[in-house]
Amino acid sequence: MKLSIAARLAASYGLLVMGTVAGVAGVFYGATIGLLEQSIDREIETISRRLVDQYQVAAPGSLPDALARELTDGAYSDEEILMLIAADGRVLSGNLLVWPLLDAPAGELQSTWLKRRGQRTPVRFLLRDLGDGNRLLVGRDMREQQAMRELVLRALVVGALVALGLAMGGTVYFRRQLESPIGAIRRATNEIESGDLGRRMPPLGDDEFGRLATDINRMLDRIEQLMDGVRHVSNSIAHDLRTPLTRIRSRLELALGEDGGAEEARGAMADAIAGIDDLIVLFNRLLQIAETESGVNARNFTPIDVNRIAEDMVELYDASAEEQGVALNLTTRQGQPTLGDHNLIASALASLIDNAMKYAGSGAQVEVAAHACRDTVSLSVKDDGPGIPPESLPLVTQRFYRVDPSRSLPGNGLGLSIVEAIATMHGGRLELRNLYPGFEAEIILPRRGLPVPCEP
Amino acid sequence: MKCLVIEDDPITADYILKGLREAGHLPFLCRSGLDGLHHAVNEEWDIVILDRLLPGGVEGLSIVRRLRELEKATPVLVLSALDAIDERVLGLRSGADDYLPKPFAFQELLARVEVLVRRATARGAPPQQYLQVADLVLDLRSRRVRRGETPIPLLPREFRLLEYLMRNSGELITRTMLLEAVWDCHFDPQTNVINVQVSRLRSKIDKDFNPALIHTIRGAGYRFGPEA
Numbered sequence: 191m192k193l194s195i196a197a198r199l200a201a202s203y204g205l206l207v208m209g210t211v212a213g214v215a216g217v218f219y220g221a222t223i224g225l226l227e228q229s230i231d232r233e234i235e236t237i238s239r240r241l242v243d244q245y246q247v248a249a250p251g252s253l254p255d256a257l258a259r260e261l262t263d264g265a266y267s268d269e270e271i272l273m274l275i276a277a278d279g280r281v282l283s284g285n286l287l288v289w290p291l292l293d294a295p296a297g298e299l300q301s302t303w304l305k306r307r308g309q310r311t312p313v314r315f316l317l318r319d320l321g322d323g324n325r326l327l328v329g330r331d332m333r334e335q336q337a338m339r340e341l342v343l344r345a346l347v348v349g350a351l352v353a354l355g356l357a358m359g360g361t362v363y364f365r366r367q368l369e370s371p372i373g374a375i376r377r378a379t380n381e382i383e384s385g386d387l388g389r390r391m392p393p394l395g396d397d398e399f400g401r402l403a404t405d406i407n408r409m410l411d412r413i414e415q416l417m418d419g420v421r422h423v424s425n426s427i428a429h430d431l432r433t434p435l436t437r438i439r440s441r442l443e444l445a446l447g448e449d450g451g452a453e454e455a456r457g458a459m460a461d462a463i464a465g466i467d468d469l470i471v472l473f474n475r476l477l478q479i480a481e482t483e484s485g486v487n488a489r490n491f492t493p494i495d496v497n498r499i500a501e502d503m504v505e506l507y508d509a510s511a512e513e514q515g516v517a518l519n520l521t522t523r524q525g526q527p528t529l530g531d532h533n534l535i536a537s538a539l540a541s542l543i544d545n546a547m548k549y550a551g552s553g554a555q556v557e558v559a560a561h562a563c564r565d566t567v568s569l570s571v572k573d574d575g576p577g578i579p580p581e582s583l584p585l586v587t588q589r590f591y592r593v594d595p596s597r598s599l600p601g602n603g604l605g606l607s608i609v610e611a612i613a614t615m616h617g618g619r620l621e622l623r624n625l626y627p628g629f630e631a632e633i634i635l636p637r638r639g640l641p642v643p644c645e646p
Numbered sequence: 647m648k649c650l651v652i653e654d655d656p657i658t659a660d661y662i663l664k665g666l667r668e669a670g671h672l673p674f675l676c677r678s679g680l681d682g683l684h685h686a687v688n689e690e691w692d693i694v695i696l697d698r699l700l701p702g703g704v705e706g707l708s709i710v711r712r713l714r715e716l717e718k719a720t721p722v723l724v725l726s727a728l729d730a731i732d733e734r735v736l737g738l739r740s741g742a743d744d745y746l747p748k749p750f751a752f753q754e755l756l757a758r759v760e761v762l763v764r765r766a767t768a769r770g771a772p773p774q775q776y777l778q779v780a781d782l783v784l785d786l787r788s789r790r791v792r793r794g795e796t797p798i799p800l801l802p803r804e805f806r807l808l809e810y811l812m813r814n815s816g817e818l819i820t821r822t823m824l825l826e827a828v829w830d831c832h833f834d835p836q837t838n839v840i841n842v843q844v845s846r847l848r849s850k851i852d853k854d855f856n857p858a859l860i861h862t863i864r865g866a867g868y869r870f871g872p873e874a
Contacts, residue, residue, distance in 0.1 A: 470749060471834070474729065481730055490732050505803045506829050509842040533731065537833040544837055 196368040200361030207357040208350075215346045223339050230314060230330055231299055238316050238328035241272075245320050253326075254283035261285055269331040271306075271313065277323030289327060296325065301332075312336045371399035375406070387414060419483050422589065430590050431469060438465040475604045479589065482534065482611040491529045491616075496567050496635070497522040499532065500560045503539045507547070515552040518543070521559040526567040527638045530616045535569070535633070538609040542571040542631045545605060550575025550629075562637060563644035566618070570632035577624040586622065609633065647692035647763055649673045652682030652709065653725070654701050658748075662695065665752040666759075679704025686713055691720050692763050695755075698726035698737070707740040714741035719769075721762040725750070734832070753866040757818040764814060777812040780872040782851060782859060784812055793855050803828065804847050811860065811870040820867035844868060 237260065245253045257272045273284030281289060286306070294300060296319045304313050315329030371394045381389045390410060391403035438461075445458030504520045511518035539558070546556045550573035557572040578586060582593045587610040590603040609631070610620040618635035649666055653659040654677050666673040676682035679700035686694050686709055694713070698706040710722050721743045726733065729747035737745040743765075744758050777784040781794045789805060791798045800808065807828045811819060821840040825831045848860045861869045 474834075477729070490735060502829060502831075505801075506831065506835065506839055506843070509846040510837065510839050512846070513842050531731065533832045536831060537835070540831075540833075540835045544835065 196365040199368065200364045203364060204354075204357040204361055207353055207360070211350050211353040215350065219342060219346065223335070223342055226335060226338070227314075230332070230335070234299065234314065234316050234328050234330055237270075237272075238318055238326060241326055241328065242318055242320065245326065257283050257285075269334070271315065271327065271329035271331060273327040273329075275325045275327060277325075282324065284327070306331060309333070371403070375399070375403060379406075382410070387417075416484055419480060431472065434465055434469055434472075438462050438469075441465070472604070475608060476589075479604065479608050479611050482608065482615050490531055492532070493527055493638075494530045494532045494535060496526050496528060496535065496560045496569055499536045499539060500558055500569055503536060503543055504558050506540065507543050511547060511556065514547060516547050516550070517555045518547075519555070519557050521557065523560060523562055526560060526562045528567050528616075528635050529638060530635065534612045535616070535635075538612040538633055539569050539571070541605045541609050542569075542633070545631070546571045546573040546575070546629070549573070562642050564641045565637050566634050567637045568632050568634045570630055572625065572628060572630040574628040577626065577629040578622070580624065583622060583624070587620065606631075647671050648690070649759065650676065650682070650685055650689075650691045650694045652676045652679065652686070652694065652700065652706065653697045654678065655697070658697075658725075661752065662755065665756060669756055677701075679706065679709065683709045683712060686720070687716060687718070692766075693759055694720055694722045695759065696722055696724050696742075698724060698728055707737060707742070710737075710741045719766065721766045723755075723758060723762060725755075731832075751866075753818060753863075754820050754822065757820045757823060757867065760817045761814050761819070761823065764817065768813075777809065779812050779815045779859060779870065780857060781855075782812070784809060791851070793851060796855075798850055800847075800850065804843075804850070807843065807847055808851065811868070815870040818863055818867055818869055823867070 241253065241256060241260070244256055253274055257274060260272055261270060271284075271286055273286055273289055274282040275284075275289055276282050279289075281287060286304075290304070294302075294315075294317050296317045299314065299316050301312065301314050304311055306313070312332040312335075313329050314332050315327055318326045318328075320326055374392050374394065378389055378391045390407045394400040394403045441458050441461050445455050448454060500520060500522055504518060508518055543556065543558060547554070550556060555574045557570075559570050559572070561568045561570065578593055582591075585591045586593065587606045589607045592603040606620070606622075613620040613633045613635070616635050618633060621630075621632045621634060623630050623632075649671050651659060651662055651666075651673050653662065653675070659675055659677070663673045663675055674685070676685055682696070682700070683704075685691075694709075696706045696709060700706055706724060706726070710724070713720060713722065722741065723744045723746060724737045724742040725746050725748060726737065727748045734745045734747075743762050746755060746758060773786075775785065775787050777786065782791070783793075784791050784805075786809070791800055791805065791808065807824065810824065810827050822834070824840050824844075825835070844860060844862075848858075852858045852860055857872045859870055859872065861871075863869055
C-alpha cells in the first residue's frame with residue numbers, strides 16, 4: 191500500500207515525537223531515581239566497610255554496640271537494617287529477628303523483598319564475611335524509593351500519553367496543512383484540463399506551496415503566450431497567404447479557360463511557380479518566427495563571436511552596398527563572447543543591414559558596429575536615412591506591419607518580427623530608435639564573462 | 647552515375663527520377679526504408695538521395711547511421727520536410743553530407759548531387775597547388791590569381807568564391823550553395839546579395855578577357871567554365 195505524503199510525514203512526525211519523549215524520559219529517570227539508588231548503594235558500602243574494619247581492627251565484641259549506635263544515631267535509622275549473623279544462622283545482634291537469605295553470596299550488593307513490620311518491603315543489602323564464620327549484613331529499606339520510582343514512572347507514562355495525543359493531533363494538523371493547498375492546486379489543474387485555460391492557481395501565501403503555485407502560474411502564462419503565438423501565426427497565414435493563393439489560382443484558371451495556346455499556358459505556369467516560391471518563403475519565415483519564439487532552438491547554442499558575424503555580414507553585403515552607392519562601414523571591438531546560434535544572429539544582422547540599405551537609399555552611410563557594454567554585447571546598424579515615423583515605431587516589429595511609405599518596396603513585413611524573436615530567444619532584445627537624422631536598430635544580447643566598461 | 651533514391655511519395659519520386667535521367671544519370675528507386683537500407687548497404691552507389699520520413703516508421707537518418715557504421719563513405723543527401731534548424735543539425739550530425747528541405751527546385755537538388763559526387767571522387771587525390779580553368783590560374787598556396795599573364799587582385803572572400811567556382815567548374819552552382827560554402831550562411835538573406843557578389847567577381851576576372859568564364863543560368867544559378 192502506498193501512503194500519501196501527508197500520512198508519511200505525519201507518521202514520521204509521530205515517531206519522532208515518541209522517540210524524543212522516550213529519550214527525555216530515559217535521561218530524566220536516570221538523573222533522578224538512578225542517582226538516588228547509586229548514592230544509597232554507596233552509603234551501604236561505606237557503612238559496611240566501616241563496621242567490618244571496626245570488627246577486625248578494634249574488637250569483635252564491640253560490634254553489637256556499634257550496630258546499636260548506628261541504628262539510633264537518627265540518620266536513616268528507620269530504614270537501616272543491620273545484623274550480625276553467626277555461622278549457624280543465629281542472629282547475634284541487629285534489628286531483624288531472622289535473616290531468610292543465608293545462602294546469598296557475600297560481598298555483592300543485592301535486592302530482595304522481605305516482610306518487615308508487617309509489610310512486604312523492598313530491601314537493598316550487602317552481606318559480608320567477617321573471617322571467623324560470622325557475617326555482617328548492612329541493608330536499607332527501599333520502600334520510599336520504590337514509592338518515588340512508581341511516582342516518576344507514572345508521571346512519565348502520563349507524559350508519554352500526552353505526547354502521543356499531541357503527535358496524533360499534529361498528524362491531523364499536518365494532513366490539513368498539506369492537503370488544503372494541494373487540493374486547491376489539484377482543483378485548479380482539473381479545471382484547466384477540462385478547458386478553462388484562463389484559470390490560474392489561487393494565491394496560497396508566501397510558503398513553499400505559494401511559490402509552487404506562482405511557478406505553475408508562470409508556466410501557464412508562458413504556455414498561453416505560446417498558444418497565442420500559434421493562433422497569431424494561423425491568423426496571419428489565413429489573412430496573408432490567401433491573397434497570393436487567390437492570385438495564383440485565378441491566374442491558372444484564366445490560362446485554363448483561354449485559348450492562348452502553349453505559350454500562354456507556359457507563362458501562367460511560370461507565374462504560378464514564382465508565386466508559389468514566394469509563398470514558400472513567406473511560409474518558412476512564419477514558421478521560423480514561431481520556432482524562434484517558442485525557444486526550442488536554445489539547446490543548440492554554442493559560443494559565438496559577434497565580431498566575426500559582423501565582419502561576415504558586412505563582407506556579404508559589401509558588393510551590394512557598392513552597387514547601390516551606399517557606404518557600408520564596420521566597427522568591432524575585441525573579445526565579446528556570448529552564447530547563441532550563429533546562423534540566427536547572422537540572419538538577424540543581415541536583415542537589419544538589408545533594411546538600412548533599402549530604406550536609407552542610395553548615397554546613404556550605413557554603420558555596422560559590434561559593441562560591448564557592462565554585461566551585454568550588441569550588434570547595431572545605423573543609417574542616415576529618413577527613419578521611421580514615431581507613431582509607427584512600436585508597431586514595426588508586429589508581423590506583416592509595414593510603414594506606409596515603404597509598401598511600394600519589396601518585402602513582406604516579417605523582417606523585424608524575426609529579428610526581435612531571435613533577440614528575445616537569446617535572452618536579449620531589439621531596440622529601435624530614430625536619430626534625427628537617421629535610424630538605429632540594435633540587437634542587445636547578454637554577454638558571457640566579466641563585465642566590461644562601456645565605450646563612449 | 648548511379649543514384650539510389652529512397653522516397654515514398656510517388657509524385658516526388660517521379661520528379662526526381664525523371665530529372666536525374668534527363669541529366670544522364672542512372673537512378674534506382676526504393677519506396678520503403680527497409681528496401682532502401684538493403685540496397686544502400688549491399689550495392690555500390692555514387693550517391694544516396696534519402697527522404698527522412700519513410701513508411702513503416704523508418705527514420706531515413708537511421709539508414710545514414712547504418713551506412714556510416716559500416717564505414718561506407720557513399721555521399722548521402724537528405725531530403726526532408728523537417729526544416730527546423732535543429733533537424734538540419736541532427737541530419738548532418740548523423741553523417742549526411744547535405745540536407746535539402748522540401749519543397750525544393752530540381753535544379754538545386756541536381757547541382758548539390760553533382761557537387762557531392764565530385765567532392766567524393768576528389769577525396770583521395772593529393773592536394774593541389776594550382777587550380778586552372780582556361781587561362782585562369784589560382785594559386786592556392788600564395789593565394790594569387792592570374793589570367794594569362796595578368797595578375798588579378800582579389801579580396802579574401804572573392805578568392806574563396808572563385809576557388810569554389812573553379813573546383814566545381816562545369817557544374818551548376820546555385821546561389822544557396824554559394825551562400826553556404828563561401829559565406830557559411832545557412833539562411834536565405836532574401837535579397838540578391840549573391841548576384842551582386844558574383845557580378846563584382848565577374849567584372850574582375852571576365853571583363854577584359856576572353857572567353858567569359860562565369861555564366862548565369864537564369865532562375866537557377868551559375869556555371870563556371872569556358873563553355874556556357
